Amino acid sequence: MSTDNNQVRVRFAPSPTGYLHVGGLRTALFNYLFARKEGGKFILRIEDTDQKRSITGALENLITTLTRTGLHYDEGPDIGGDFGPYIQSERLDIYKEHIQKLLDSGHAYYCFCDEDRLERLREDQRSRKIPPMYDGRCRNIPKEEVADKLAQGLPFVIRLRYPKEGKTVFDDIVRKRVAIDNSQVDDQVLIKSDGFPTYHFASVVDDHLMKITHIIRGEEWLSSVPKHIFMYEAFGWDVPVFVHLPLLLNSDRSKLSKRQGDVSVESYLEKGYLTEALINFIALLGWHSADDREIYSLSELAEVFSLDRINKAGAVFDMEKLNWMGGTYIRQMEVSYIADQARRFFEEAGIDISNNEKYLKVIATARDYVYCLSMTVEHARMFYDSLTFSEDDRALLAQEDSMRILSYMMSALEGRKKWLPDDVSALVKQAIGELGIKGKGFYFPLRLALFGNCHGPDIPTLVDILGRDEALRRLADAMK
């Protein structure tokens, strides 16, 4: 597994919080697409440096979900790679080694302030309307005093000694040139009192060691870039290319959150949105090709994707359009593929689909009505469960014309064992002619008897799916 020096290497670095956020999926997707487009490597790294938030099973779930969406990575915790380990909690020694360098060079310092003091400090600053920031109390403690406190076993954190003068100017592929005053940048905690690194420190160290060339992540990180650049330079490392993606938004334009609907990829998968549709939809949030085309497979996206067509403005996650795309995909894919994907939903619902020929026909019909696979079950029930009629339904079926239609159809169907759709079609025409009942007057009672609803597929399709015997049974039932 050799890597040449200018090969693109990107990473998706989620923290295992229990589920994969759709915003995370978008970030993963753009990283994946860029890697594929450039013939580079896509790496999965787990950022589990917050012990308080670590959740058991979250890692496995994350990997399963990512794999299900087809975003296969080249290196990661479960498959390894040349730059592991790929889980930050397993890299503590590496961080320890690197923080010492920063300590030695004076780019970082020990801080013994406890959280109470920090909290009071922030409160005071807020009330005085000044930006809440560390006041630098421990910035210049003499070496001997530090050694003494350490020897006493006092709890400490390690902070970045960030310069307060000047400004940091950097380039971002999406934002172009960004300038931030150094006075606005805090002395970020790099190592927490539990010995774990914070995001800022761990990601800089890991991105360098893993030879990451492009950091593609959400816009919420934009304002912390100066801290990161400062660390790269303190270590004497090359600074990677930054690509800050526009945020995914709720319909009220706030950052997409759990409170306003489903944000977990799993929940969409559970409802049976096709991963192809979900990926395609997500790809169009913040990125667009030069032409008007909108339907792309994952591999097609990888061919046309480019960073310079990423938008700046946040994008509202619009369920209506997702649903449209879901339906479009379900109709566009092979029936057999949809049938395979939908199978588990039928099994969960306890519907016997062992008759595969029938099942395929049911799916072929149901897919015109749905945008996710779980919906096919509801549209298929009429073909499997026995029908129930409302009072109004009963009243319609009991009408004299209805009875004439049903008994006519019954005796006709009984007359022959094998009925092809064309034959049923001809029979229907004949019935209409002989009974002198046409249009809805004819079709509604008949469809109600066969399907349990006046609205739905045409009669030949219904008979074809049900089969002659079941159709007869239903006609008889409806006449009771």
Place this chain on the structure above:
RNA sequence: GGUCCCAUCGUCUAGCGGUUAGGACGCUGGCCUCUCACGCCGGAAACCGGGGUUCAAUUCCCCGUGGGACUACCA
């Protein structure tokens, strides 16, 4: 509050000085059809405001307004 980012139909977006401002979702009219759905055809719908620059601004610059993000020993 401070800093940073952003701004074309309701939503996702095309546009990179001169266009009847294009497409998609949704909405809507029609066609297909016994109905529903699918599908097809059409319609309404946008350049946040004010200054500049320019022969010419949706497009470039500035200010304003609005929205968002960040402002933790969370990521």
